[in-house]
Amino acid sequence: MEFIVIAAIIIYILEVNKQLSTKKFIDDTEPYFGFLMEEDYEFLATVKHGSEVDINQLYKKRVRDGLLTVIIMVFIFLSKLNFISVIACFIVGYLVFKFPYTQLKRYYKSNLHHINLMLPYYLKSLEILIQHYTVPVALTRSIKTAPDIFKPGxxxxxxxxxxxxxxxxxxxxFAKEYPVRDSMRMMRLLYRLGLGSQENKQEQLMMFSRTVSALQNKSREQKYKERLETMENKTMMMLGATGGGILLLLLLSMMMMMQI
Structure with missing residues (x-):
């Protein structure tokens, strides 16, 4: 333990005197860990933090935290360092490195329900644009007003x-990135709408519009159902609290009567 404290003091002194730069060390080693970046990391980070987020900076922070964890763990086990403890140090460092990604995955999954409710309303705005533009142009123009979560996709x-x-x-x-109810079917309809000739466009657009309206109705029903369930839960809690209070008063009254 004393050795760890001494080592920390030495590193701090070297850092202050600019003879050692941990930041430079991490910046120099970070490119070697680029292969560890997950395929969907950029998408997940953008979903949570918005399109303006600096992905490289976030990833550097993950690498830094992982490396620092490994170094700290090595110092902790330095007095009895062996092959197993070294492996354990790297495992803990890797888990620390992976933790932010796991959080992003959880955040995305927890927001799938929200995406499910927003998708019909985005498609409705897209439908209006398609009436005046081709599908690719309508998609491009829809980005400005689209919910942030859809913009990267x-x-x-x-x-x-x-x-x-x-x-x-x-x-x-796109549908796979947002695997919610009816996303596959709606994207197929959108693709066919883009392929259709001008003569068939109106008919296909009407079909697309009816499908979007049906999705909006489902979304409204879902919201209403959720509100109803919330109200029911609150009512049950109030009834439970009231009933418990009345029961407690009755018990107290009975105890007082028995004492008399």
Whole structure:
């Protein structure tokens, strides 16, 4: 323990005298850990923090925390360092590195319900734009007014379409990013609407509109059901508290009568 304190003091002195820079060390080693970045990390971070977030800075912080954890653990086990303790140090460091990503995943899953409720209203605004523009142009114009959570996926969708991908895959990728009720079906309808000729556009648009309206009705019903359940829970809690209070008063009254 004394050695750890001495080592910490030495590192601090070297840091103050600018003979050692832990920040530079972490910045130099961070690129070597780039392969550990998860495929959906950028998307998940954008969902939580918004499109303006600096992904590289967030990732550097994860790497820094993981490395510092490994170093601290090595110092802790320094007096009895062996192969198992070294492995344990790296495992703990890796868990610390992974923890922010796990939090982002949990945040995303907890917000899927919110996405499910917002999607019909976004599609309704998109429907209005499609009446005046082609589907790709409507998608591009919809980004400004789209909920923040949809913007990263929309940008990727538009980039793929602009890149020449005329298949249904960009639309399906968007649906997979937001795996909520009816997202696959709506993206297929949107793709077909983009492929349709001008003569069939009105008919396909009406079908799209009816489907969106049905989704909006489901969303309203879900919101109403949730509010009703919330009110019922509050009512039951109030009734329970009232009943408990009355029962307590009755018991106290009976005890007082028995004493008399």
């Amino acid at each position: 929309l940008e990727r969708l538009i980039n793929k379409i602009d890149g020449g991908d005329s298949t249904v895959e960009p639309y399906m990728d």
